[in-house]
Amino acid sequence: MRVLLIKTLPATAGPDIGLGYLATALRRSGHQVAVADPELDEMRGKPRSVRERVVEFQPDWFGVKVFDHTVGRARSYMVEARSARRDVRTVAGGPHVSGFRARALESLPEADFAIVGEAERALPMLIDGISEGSDLSRVPGLVRRTETGVLVGAQDFPDDLDALGLPAWDLLQPREHVELQKREPWLDRPIPYVPILTTRGCPFPCTFCAAPVNSGKKLRHHSVEFVIDEIEHLRDVFGVQGFSISDDAFTNDRRYVDAFCEEMVRRRVNVRWDAASNGIRADTIDVALARLLDAAGCEKVGFGIESGSERIVHAMGKRFALDDVESALRILRRETRIRTEGFFIVGYPEERLSDAWKTIRLLARIDLDSAWIFGFSPHVGTRVSDVLHARPAADISWGDFANDRVMSGTQHMPKWAVRLYWMAAWLTFYVRPSRALRLLRHVGPIAIPQLVRRLLRRARLVVVPAARPLPPPQALPA
Numbered sequence: 001m002r003v004l005l006i007k008t009l010p011a012t013a014g015p016d017i018g019l020g021y022l023a024t025a026l027r028r029s030g031h032q033v034a035v036a037d038p039e040l041d042e043m044r045g046k047p048r049s050v051r052e053r054v055v056e057f058q059p060d061w062f063g064v065k066v067f068d069h070t071v072g073r074a075r076s077y078m079v080e081a082r083s084a085r086r087d088v089r090t091v092a093g094g095p096h097v098s099g100f101r102a103r104a105l106e107s108l109p110e111a112d113f114a115i116v117g118e119a120e121r122a123l124p125m126l127i128d129g130i131s132e133g134s135d136l137s138r139v140p141g142l143v144r145r146t147e148t149g150v151l152v153g154a155q156d157f158p159d160d161l162d163a164l165g166l167p168a169w170d171l172l173q174p175r176e177h178v179e180l181q182k183r184e185p186w187l188d189r190p191i192p193y194v195p196i197l198t199t200r201g202c203p204f205p206c207t208f209c210a211a212p213v214n215s216g217k218k219l220r221h222h223s224v225e226f227v228i229d230e231i232e233h234l235r236d237v238f239g240v241q242g243f244s245i246s247d248d249a250f251t252n253d254r255r256y257v258d259a260f261c262e263e264m265v266r267r268r269v270n271v272r273w274d275a276a277s278n279g280i281r282a283d284t285i286d287v288a289l290a291r292l293l294d295a296a297g298c299e300k301v302g303f304g305i306e307s308g309s310e311r312i313v314h315a316m317g318k319r320f321a322l323d324d325v326e327s328a329l330r331i332l333r334r335e336t337r338i339r340t341e342g343f344f345i346v347g348y349p350e351e352r353l354s355d356a357w358k359t360i361r362l363l364a365r366i367d368l369d370s371a372w373i374f375g376f377s378p379h380v381g382t383r384v385s386d387v388l389h390a391r392p393a394a395d396i397s398w399g400d401f402a403n404d405r406v407m408s409g410t411q412h413m414p415k416w417a418v419r420l421y422w423m424a425a426w427l428t429f430y431v432r433p434s435r436a437l438r439l440l441r442h443v444g445p446i447a448i449p450q451l452v453r454r455l456l457r458r459a460r461l462v463v464v465p466a467a468r469p470l471p472p473p474q475a476l477p478a
């Protein structure tokens with residue numbers, strides 16, 4: 001069978017490793033696979049519509065990766081694919097499906113099937129099952145319509161990650177992504193990089209986070225050798241020199257991180273890398289780990305700090321104290337050359353004005369090199385997503401789940417107040433000469449226009465387009 005997989009995140013999010021793992025699994029089962037990254041092609045001056053891709057590749061199956069905020073785009077892609085090839089079968093997967101489960105066929109009515117969770121085993125089983133007319137009840141995580149309603153199979157968590165093989169990097173255009181980043185470096189990520197996974201899963205109970213829903217609570221590892229071989233493969237075959245570890249929480253297993261860093265040193269892997277795609281936990285940093293990360297070449301770490309109010313950090317189930325954060329930052333500054341980034345959330349349902357004030361004060365004094373301040377969204381499947389239960393999927397504004405805006409007020413603050421708080425948070429952190437100077441030192445003069453653009457866009461003071469605007473999604477049928 002011919003299978004076209006399509007990404008719905010923008011090109012700046014990097015090559016999609018989840019789709020890469022799926023492509024490998026499909027190839028191993030004898031299928032022909034293509035992976036489409038529409039925005040990357042657009043930015044490289046080679047735009048092609050979904051219709052053109054389908055006419056050219058003639059897929060039997062069209063698979064879409066869906067996040068909450070990309071539901072609209074995923075739907076329009078499926079509509080377009082079917083208009084180009086009437087008998088193509090559509091299947092959806094990714095975080096939106098893993099969290100919304102049976103309801104994914106309600107939010108994505110154009111999908112024939114959906115798969116909850118990791119689909120390396122399930123997707124080939126589904127495709128083969130349909131071709132052979134066999135029983136689909138054994139396909140893990142399969143969401144399908146039946147006469148008795150929508151059924152959902154048990155989610156799969158493969159233990160042996162190395163057995164899944166490398167993502168099909170040849171289909172993910174790693175070199176093109178790196179070239180794109182060189183042209184438009186991110187404000188706080190001057191290393192052109194591709195994401196890489198060492199582990200999957202996270203045992204922590206943070207109320208707003210869907211990582212344990214998608215990847216499970218149990219930490220599963222690739223072997224250290226597998227990961228370093230993959231890094232060397234990407235360096236030697238694709239010329240990639242930068243990597244960002246994109247695990248849910250890279251430093252959760254101390255013995256594993258120690259072994260990884262020691263092996264990076266022993267093998268003298270001459271690449272640049274960071275652990276800043278997704279935050280690590282501040283309470284995992286001590287002097288020995290900080291020094292080891294530095295020795296292994298780690299250039300930057302990110303921390304999920306979330307709030308300056310202990311009350312809110314506690315309500316979020318984060319299970320660390322803000323003192324842990326300040327101590328980790330002190331250690332890293334004193335012992336290493338590693339730069340630091342913090343992730344914050346504004347608009348958490350229980351936040352009061354007094355909590356907002358504490359966050360602003362923390363942002364004014366905290367010794368971080370850069371910060372991302374996200375608007376809160378009740379992502380599907382998380383413990384704070386109850387608000388979605390009573391609402392029909394069609395009434396939910398999925399585009400608002402991108403975390404780049406304020407979706408609503410909190411239980412104690414109206415929406416306008418949260419928006420003011422959000423603007424104040426960005427401005428407090430970045431509009432300080434010492435911060436601007438640090439950015440200039442690390443990123444160079446390109447930091448200035450990027451910083452101004454980011455602040456204006458966040459503050460919604462003027463409508464500032466992204467570096468290059470995305471094409472609008474195709475109109476959906478009524």
Ligand code: B12
Nearest residue numbers: 015017018063064065067068093094118119209210214246
């Ligand atoms: C790494 C990561 C990123 C990286 C992406 C790197 C990359 N290019 O791959 C970066 C930093 C760019 C990123 C950005 C964002 N992310 Co993110 N990210 C993650 C993280 C930590 C790991 C993802 C991963 O690699 N998992 C491992 C791979 C193997 O799994 P996978 O990608 O999900 O793919 C498997 C399955 O989903 C399934 N599958 C996937 N696609 C398809 C397609 C089909 C057809 C089928 C059948 C199955 C299927 O099979 C795959 C193989 O097993 C997850 C947490 C998590 N554990 O899910 C959050 C997560 C996915 N991110 C999230 C969010 C919200 C975002 C952002 C919107 C904002 C933010 N807070 O960071 C931005 C979006 C960027 C944008 N500009 O729009 C949410 C999504 C919630 C939701 N329900 O939509 C998560 C769950 C974290 C959270 N806050 O709860 N992210």
Ligand code: SF4
Nearest residue numbers: 202204206209211248
């Ligand atoms: S926020 Fe981090 S520690 Fe908490 S559940 Fe998500 S990945 Fe795990």
